[in-house]
Amino acid sequence: MGKDNTRRSFLKKATLGSAAFTSAPYILASSYQQKISLTRDYTFEDYSKNDQINLGLIGCGIQGIYDTTSALQVNGVKLVAVCDLYTGRLDRAKELWGKDIFVTRDYRQLLDRNDIDAVIVATPDHWHKKITIEAMNAGKAVYCEKPMVQHWEEGHEIISAQKSTGKICQVGSQGMSSLGNEKAKQLYEDGAIGEIVMLDFFNDRYSAEGAWQYPIPPDANPDTVDFDTFLGRAPKVPFELKRFFRWRNYRDYGTGVAGDLFVHAFSTLNHIISSNGPNKAMATGGLRYWKDGRDVPDVSITLYDYPKTDTHAAFNAAFRINFIAGSGGGGGFKLIGTEGEMEVGQNSVKLKRSKLGMIPGGYSMIAYTEATQEKIRQGYTAQNLETRESNLSTGETIWEAPEEYKGGHYDHFYNFFQSIRNDKKVIEDPTFGLRAAGAALLANESYYQKKPVLWNPDTMRKI
Numbered sequence: 001m002g003k004d005n006t007r008r009s010f011l012k013k014a015t016l017g018s019a020a021f022t023s024a025p026y027i028l029a030s031s032y033q034q035k036i037s038l039t040r041d042y043t044f045e046d047y048s049k050n051d052q053i054n055l056g057l058i059g060c061g062i063q064g065i066y067d068t069t070s071a072l073q074v075n076g077v078k079l080v081a082v083c084d085l086y087t088g089r090l091d092r093a094k095e096l097w098g099k100d101i102f103v104t105r106d107y108r109q110l111l112d113r114n115d116i117d118a119v120i121v122a123t124p125d126h127w128h129k130k131i132t133i134e135a136m137n138a139g140k141a142v143y144c145e146k147p148m149v150q151h152w153e154e155g156h157e158i159i160s161a162q163k164s165t166g167k168i169c170q171v172g173s174q175g176m177s178s179l180g181n182e183k184a185k186q187l188y189e190d191g192a193i194g195e196i197v198m199l200d201f202f203n204d205r206y207s208a209e210g211a212w213q214y215p216i217p218p219d220a221n222p223d224t225v226d227f228d229t230f231l232g233r234a235p236k237v238p239f240e241l242k243r244f245f246r247w248r249n250y251r252d253y254g255t256g257v258a259g260d261l262f263v264h265a266f267s268t269l270n271h272i273i274s275s276n277g278p279n280k281a282m283a284t285g286g287l288r289y290w291k292d293g294r295d296v297p298d299v300s301i302t303l304y305d306y307p308k309t310d311t312h313a314a315f316n317a318a319f320r321i322n323f324i325a326g327s328g329g330g331g332g333f334k335l336i337g338t339e340g341e342m343e344v345g346q347n348s349v350k351l352k353r354s355k356l357g358m359i360p361g362g363y364s365m366i367a368y369t370e371a372t373q374e375k376i377r378q379g380y381t382a383q384n385l386e387t388r389e390s391n392l393s394t395g396e397t398i399w400e401a402p403e404e405y406k407g408g409h410y411d412h413f414y415n416f417f418q419s420i421r422n423d424k425k426v427i428e429d430p431t432f433g434l435r436a437a438g439a440a441l442l443a444n445e446s447y448y449q450k451k452p453v454l455w456n457p458d459t460m461r462k463i
Helices: 007-015 062-071 087-097 107-111 125-137 152-165 179-189 227-231 241-245 256-273 370-383 388-392 408-422 430-449
Strands: 032-037 053-058 077-083 102-104 118-121 141-145 169-172 196-204 280-286 299-306 315-322 330-337 341-344 348-353 395-400 453-456
Touching: 053 062, 053 107, 053 408, 062 077, 062 087, 062 118, 062 141, 062 408, 077 087, 077 107, 087 102, 102 107, 107 125, 118 125, 118 408, 125 141, 125 152, 141 408, 152 430, 169 408, 169 430, 179 256, 179 341, 179 348, 179 408, 196 256, 227 241, 256 299, 256 315, 256 330, 256 430, 280 430, 299 430, 430 453
Parallel strands: 032 395, 053 077, 053 118, 077 102, 118 141, 141 169, 196 315
Antiparallel strands: 196 330, 280 299, 280 453, 299 315, 330 341, 341 348, 348 395
């Protein structure tokens, strides 16, 4: 951020009632505290049967169902087909969306259908690249769940396929399009926190479900589960239900906490500060509690370095995940700057601006005589280090979405379908998706190699 985008310019915009503070009657009151409502306008149209976007779902697991539920809330969208490798999920699809939908265990049958305009790819991570590229080559728009790829090298193939086909491809980090992200980006660009110095992200969990120990259905067996197809390019292993239903626990199919959780934070962070990402990662952690056969850590701490760019100063980011947090769990995403901090969520943003203490107090003055203390105080007063403006600009503002807000997940699909209808750029295209996934996957590279790893955020390649 340029110097003109720090405290002085932010306060000027605030007092003028600009976009930074759409309503700020007490902005210059001492230690202000206020709440402001966030709003968003949508374009709603009635679409005829011929104008509907026909949707196919590939991967009807937990996230696939949540994705489809949000997608179908957008006007003019119809689900026509579902693919999954477990027959019980195909039965569940018919329960949820009607007996008339087409179901199959072969995703290629969806891609061959001329009546499908777009597909959701919500498979295990190791299938993302292959199905996404094949779907675009088949003429479909694609909503690919995060992380876009299991290995960063695969991302360049998806980028090339999107450019050559011209098809819309949205990466599904669902909070990206949220009101919280939109407001945080606006505030940051207005200089609300000054120059960023640190990002603090954490996610604590305290349940078996939160640690990916998902239930295994009693009817799961070699007849109802196509395990060989699930394995795909992964090493061949004997039939094992835990690997199929709890695939996030294995490096062969997933990306660990980095691909599941870090990638969300990178999507939000890079969006808010208009960054291409970090250039260095150092990770540690371990498997501390959930020793159920998994080969990924349940506690992960990674430190990232972001280089200076035209949109932000050089800063550090700390990412922490704990799947055995005895506190009961919780999470946070906080941008900390030279003049304030923002706590960002999908539905809210909290901005806190504090006074920077520049004048020594009793702690350091105790070593001097009373006469010397007085001379020191006079010297600091003459420098005018704490201006009236800085004293008045402290406090807290919270922006909150209204109760009727449909949420960031809906907004991400709204953006996706609007892009299909109007041939516009999506908010998270494959290039953005690789920068988020690549940065997240550096944590795995560093953890397993037991050393720092370097990354070029512009070329999106490991150094």
